[in-house]
């Protein structure tokens with residue numbers, strides 16, 4: 001299975017310009033957006049900050065498959081993780097930092113990119129410290145817990161002349177990009193309606209995701225953000241207003257953060273998105289209805305790491321099961337080597353934070369329509 005995944009990913013990466021044959025296999029992909037059409041030379045070094053579920057379950061393994069970047073340093077507050085993962089990934093002690101001596105990373109020439117994979121409330125601090133150390137930054141979603149912090153992060157990266165990108169892996173996923181490219185093609189006119197839902201049943205009631213101070217919010221900040229993203233990339237438009245409704249079935253577990261939110265977004269063309277996010281049940285889909293020919297694009301599941309399924313105008317999509325994280329980090333490394341950033345920029349993250357704040361504002365105003 002792994003070999004098959006790896007092969008699919010390599011075929012997909014072949015689109016960077018190395019293989020015309022591969023491009024013919026995936027005609028829906030816009031490779032120019034993905035890699036800027038240029039292959040990079042230097043393999044960039046990445047330091048992972050925060051060795052939790054996502055960093056060590058997805059990103060570190062993906063970095064074994066990347067061509068344009070590799071894992072060169074670790075940052076953790078837990079000595080046992082430093083020992084275990086240092087050994088597993090062959091990272092020398094000199095390249096393992098804790099949260100106190102993290103700033104010494106400035107002197108490590110093997111680290112080009114700091115990848116922040118901490119709880120949401122820590123994203124801003126570590127992004128700004130990394131930028132001050134002269135390192136390019138990739139920061140996980142949501143980029144911060146407020147618009148204000150997001151703007152500070154963008155400013156810090158600009159001031160230090162480093163780039164900032166957000167871990168929006170679906171910008172590099174062929175299934176979601178097939179929808180983007182269909183919209184851009186205009187073949188069936190404009191998207192008129194988007195239905196985007198992402199939720200799951202959250203377990204442990206003591207985890208940081210349920211603490212407002214650490215998470216900034218609940219399901220909306222964690223997975224609702226994928227629906228905002230999907231509606232934006234599927235329509236290729238920015239919403240002009242939001243209206244939102246909040247529902248809570250467990251006032252104890254969700255005392256600090258949102259459990260379930262439904263919301264609507266209006267777009268300048270008149271397109272409407274109807275979205276749902278929750279920590280109370282599993283739901284995961286993206287549907288886009290176009291202006292002409294009763295044409296629909298449907299993905300379900302739409303946002304998880306693998307096994308995405310869907311149809312475009314009734315035709316099944318099949319891009320295999322590429323490693324989204326490897327594609328994302330390679331695309332970001334290539335962009336950095338080319339002196340640019342991917343579409344998953346800091347500004348892209350900031351726009352989502354503005355929409356999230358508008359959604360919370362609508363709820364606070366009894367589901368009033370909030371203009372953006």
Ligand code: NAD
Pocket residue numbers: 050051052053054055077078117118119120140141142167168169208214222
């Ligand atoms: P996690 O709880 O598994 O890991 C968080 C890490 O931060 C742990 O290693 C923990 O030790 C460390 N940490 C440092 N200080 C901490 C503190 N004060 N409190 C709690 N933990 C502390 O979480 P995760 O699922 O890996 O999520 C980390 C980030 O990655 C989040 O921002 C999340 O939104 C994002 N994420 C993104 C994706 C994606 O698909 N892009 C998937 C999962 C998580």
